[in-house]
Amino acid sequence: MKIARALTIAGSDSGGGAGIQADLKTFQELDVFGMSALTAITAQNTKEVTGIYELPPEAVAKQIDAVVTDIGVDAAKTGMISSIPILEIIAAKVKEHRIHHLVIDPVMISKSGAALLKEEARHALKRLLIPLAEVVTPNLPETEVLTGITPDTEEKRKEAARRIVEMGARSVVIKGGHLRGEKAVDLFFDGETFEYLTAPRIKTRHTHGTGCTFSAALTAELAKGRPLPEAVRTAKEYITAAIRHPLELGGGHGPVNHWA
Numbered sequence: 001m002k003i004a005r006a007l008t009i010a011g012s013d014s015g016g017g018a019g020i021q022a023d024l025k026t027f028q029e030l031d032v033f034g035m036s037a038l039t040a041i042t043a044q045n046t047k048e049v050t051g052i053y054e055l056p057p058e059a060v061a062k063q064i065d066a067v068v069t070d071i072g073v074d075a076a077k078t079g080m081i082s083s084i085p086i087l088e089i090i091a092a093k094v095k096e097h098r099i100h101h102l103v104i105d106p107v108m109i110s111k112s113g114a115a116l117l118k119e120e121a122r123h124a125l126k127r128l129l130i131p132l133a134e135v136v137t138p139n140l141p142e143t144e145v146l147t148g149i150t151p152d153t154e155e156k157r158k159e160a161a162r163r164i165v166e167m168g169a170r171s172v173v174i175k176g177g178h179l180r181g182e183k184a185v186d187l188f189f190d191g192e193t194f195e196y197l198t199a200p201r202i203k204t205r206h207t208h209g210t211g212c213t214f215s216a217a218l219t220a221e222l223a224k225g226r227p228l229p230e231a232v233r234t235a236k237e238y239i240t241a242a243i244r245h246p247l248e249l250g251g252g253h254g255p256v257n258h259w260a
């Protein structure tokens with residue numbers, strides 16, 4: 001049986017709600033064969049991150065080489081990448097293996113407040129990785145860090161989206177989850193046209209892993225060969241369903257529900 005293949009290059013969340021674990025669960029639900037290249041291990045639950053252990057850059061490179069050269073990768077995503085040397089090696093490997101369908105989730109800070117990307121690595125993320133992206137998926141705080149624009153109006157969000165495409169990304173989805181209001185509205189820009197993706201806002205604090213899950217769903221759909229606008233819409237539907245019936249686990253931000 002033929003199956004689409006997706007690779008996540010990201011950090012491990014021992015709590016199973018975000019990171020590599022969220023990505024692999026999402027791939028599985030969307031009928032895609034999931035593979036992983038770990039960049040870091042976090043000791044984490046729904047309440048806090050209690051430890052971050054980076055892997056050596058060489059270990060990241062070897063994992064990517066191993067899966068690409070044998071199994072093959074139809075689409076890949078990046079999540080937590082904490083340091084400049086790891087960013088550099090991922091950018092080099094994406095180019096070497098010509099990974100065309102690349103989703104970049106510019107993970108910076110967890111909901112529980114832990115810095116997942118070192119501050120000094122922000123510039124390298126913009127310079128090295130964003131130009132390789134088919135699509136970048138920042139939330140509003142990440143949009144502000146990437147562009148220097150406070151995205152508090154529709155016009156400013158559009159300006160920020162243009163700025164991210166000018167950095168070399170082929171497209172961007174600015175996620176509106178941090179906005180207030182009745183609807184959760186994301187802005188998709190492919191370099192030419194803007195599209196709004198709208199879903200009802202679900203009032204819950206159990207949103208641990210939403211960013212990872214959204215970008216993983218997008219990656220899964222691209223791996224299956226879906227056109228980008230369709231992949232973005234399916235990812236939005238997936239994440240909306242996953243937030244609607246949160247799992248009652250742990251005492252903090254509970255994980256999204258992949259069975260929803």
Ligand code: PLP
Pocket residue numbers: 010011012013018019020042044079080107109110111112116207208209210211212253
């Ligand atoms: N831990 C890891 C390893 C992650 O990759 C991420 C997000 O990308 C998080 C934690 C943050 O998850 P959240 O902010 O949804 O709680």
